[in-house]
Amino acid sequence: MKKNLLLIFALLLLSVFVAACGNGKSDTAEGNTDVASADAATDNGETKKLRISLGLNDKTPLYKSSEKFKELVEEKTDTLNVEIYHSGQIADDRSAIEMLQFGTLEITIPSTAPFTSFVPEYGVFDLPFTLTNTDIVDKVLQGEVGDALAEKASEQGVKQLAWWENGFRQLTNSKRAVEKIDDLQGLKVRTMENDIHLGAWKAMGANPTPMAFTELFTAMQQKTVDGQENPYPTILLEKYPEVQKYLTETNHIYSPFIFLISQKTWDGLTEEEQKIVESAALEAGEHNRQLSRETAKSALDELKEQMQYNKVSDSELEKFKEAVQPVIEKHKGSIGEEFVDQYLDAIKGAE
Numbered sequence: 102m103k104k105n106l107l108l109i110f111a112l113l114l115l116s117v118f119v120a121a122c123g124n125g126k127s128d129t130a131e132g133n134t135d136v137a138s139a140d141a142a143t144d145n146g147e148t149k150k151l152r153i154s155l156g157l158n159d160k161t162p163l164y165k166s167s168e169k170f171k172e173l174v175e176e177k178t179d180t181l182n183v184e185i186y187h188s189g190q191i192a193d194d195r196s197a198i199e200m201l202q203f204g205t206l207e208i209t210i211p212s213t214a215p216f217t218s219f220v221p222e223y224g225v226f227d228l229p230f231t232l233t234n235t236d237i238v239d240k241v242l243q244g245e246v247g248d249a250l251a252e253k254a255s256e257q258g259v260k261q262l263a264w265w266e267n268g269f270r271q272l273t274n275s276k277r278a279v280e281k282i283d284d285l286q287g288l289k290v291r292t293m294e295n296d297i298h299l300g301a302w303k304a305m306g307a308n309p310t311p312m313a314f315t316e317l318f319t320a321m322q323q324k325t326v327d328g329q330e331n332p333y334p335t336i337l338l339e340k341y342p343e344v345q346k347y348l349t350e351t352n353h354i355y356s357p358f359i360f361l362i363s364q365k366t367w368d369g370l371t372e373e374e375q376k377i378v379e380s381a382a383l384e385a386g387e388h389n390r391q392l393s394r395e396t397a398k399s400a401l402d403e404l405k406e407q408m409q410y411n412k413v414s415d416s417e418l419e420k421f422k423e424a425v426q427p428v429i430e431k432h433k434g435s436i437g438e439e440f441v442d443q444y445l446d447a448i449k450g451a452e
């Protein structure tokens with residue numbers, strides 16, 4: 102009898118001990134980290150952990166430039182430890198941005214499109230056919246418009262440290278070649294979670310569906326969507342030719358990536374650490390733009406071997422531009438008339 106009581110007591114003690122330790126996993130409402138988010142910011146009291154959440158995989162210029170950022174930071178200080186999580190392992194773009202606001206994640210580098218839910222002014226980049234080449238892009242982003250946007254980001258509890266590059270977006274689909282605007286009729290195109298993209302593809306006759314990047318490949322594989330639009334490096338390196346047959350060069354939008362750090366994380370860094378992190382984000386951004394542009398060229402050559410490629414003629418593209426004009430007019434209001442005019446003037450000034 103005494104033995105049984107002792108056994109029950111030992112089992113009770115064990116169950117209490119296990120419950121107190123937890124499983125080390127923490128599922129935040131927004132994301133899924135395999136480190137307890139409570140102490141994620143510090144490794145062991147001496148170093149601060151900077152986790153970077155990316156939507157793209159570890160073959161892309163975005164990931165390789167994040168490795169460059171890690172190298173630049175860790176060669177300058179041993180008080181910061183950078184960890185890179187790719188393919189949406191921690192969260193999709195919008196959830197990652199919310200985690201930065203809460204301070205449960207340190208860094209994310211999304212396209213600007215999902216960020217417009219937080220700062221509408223970033224929607225200028227979603228106005229189709231406005232940015233037309235990388236020289237103009239660099240002048241606009243490194244000028245007043247770029248600075249004004251970074252300033253607005255800080256009102257949302259995140260700090261934009263640098264402009265990186267996603268690139269000029271192109272269309273792919275599994276149904277048919279898109280030579281003219283009529284070929285878009287009824288095509289189920291996935292768009293980023295952004296009303297301007299949605300409105301633009303509707304205006305061109307497609308049947309668009311907004312979707313997080315993390316769900317895109319499966320949606321194409323299961324034919325829930327016919328197509329999507331992304332820059333050449335993403336199309337190639339995320340293996341879209343496995344599930345898409347047609348590639349159409351449209352250059353309909355230029356997407357920047359924005360290097361965002363949680364304001365809470367930023368405020369927890371020393372002045373010296375802030376200098377190191379900011380200069381690393383800027384230097385890795387220069388590396389990223391160069392790598393992105395080189396990769397876009399080589400990726401197109403490879404994609405032409407794997408997909409049926411066509412470029413929409415300039416005359417036909419005029420019909421695409423005409424179709425989206427009302428969408429641009431409509432969203433001047435949601436973005437802010439004055440800021441859109443400042444953006445369009447900056448483009449004219451850079452031409």
Ligand code: KDG
Nearest residue numbers: 155156157194211212293314
């Ligand atoms: O990490 C960035 C991606 O999550 C995403 O922003 C890429 O352009 C993109 C898309 O189509 O969602």
